[in-house]
């Protein structure tokens with residue numbers, strides 16, 4: 001059981017786009033000092049859920065509760081930087097909130113990317129860019145970090161390093177962390193709780209519980225090269241859970 005205070009709680013969230021149900025009856029809580037990882041196939045509703053938690057999207061049903069005064073640092077899945085207009089990391093870190101330079105430098109040091117300060121954002125490697133995005137998020141001094149696939153485009157070695165870094169930041173600062181990942185194997189070691197969604201919550205629990213479960217083995221048992229395979233939740237297995245596991249369809253309105 002998580003020992004930290006609850007930071008954010010989603011209660012029975014259902015989100016529909018027109019007649020199409022993206023997520024149905026999804027509940028989750030993230031506490032201080034824990035890492036919760038959301039996994040699920042493409043189109044499972046992970047980003048939709050994050051958007052609702054970030055209050056960028058109003059749920060069709062259900063509610064989001066946040067701790068009073070909660071500050072969230074968000075690392076988006078994609079960020080398009082204009083390739084024509086060079087922008088240094090130093091300047092990038094002052095958007096949208098301008099923090100004093102020493103704070104920006106300290107955030108970059110925290111994520112091991114201080115050397116990039118004067119570099120153009122467009123010239124960074126995938127791993128460096130993810131670290132800079134992380135620095136920008138922690139500059140807000142958040143209680144909760146929300147990371148939508150934080151290692152996208154980063155090689156295997158870099159992914160492991162980034163997850164270790166995220167975990168270290170959690171230990172140092174006591175953030176609550178909610179992240180989306182496709183690569184369960186690598187993220188496992190650094191995660192306190194895994195929630196598998198495919199329109200609804202399929203399974204959840206501590207990584208060891210999940211990884212020992214028949215559901216998990218049916219899904220991941222055959223993967224011998226962690227991190228190299230993209231996770232696909234095929235749903236060609238059975239769960240112990242009693243609810244329906246088919247993805248939501250437009251008829252589920």
Ligand SMILES: Nc1ncnc2c1ncn2[C@@H]1O[C@H](COP(=O)(O)OP(=O)(O)OP(=O)(O)O)[C@@H](O)[C@H]1O
Pocket residue numbers: 017021022040041042043044045046047048049
């Ligand atoms: N603004 C929108 N309008 C209509 N449908 C949407 C909208 N946003 C998301 N959807 C649909 O909701 C479903 C869930 O999408 P979402 O992006 O949340 O999935 P995801 O799990 O984050 O996928 P991925 O792993 O590919 O990023 C998809 O079927 C998607 O097409």
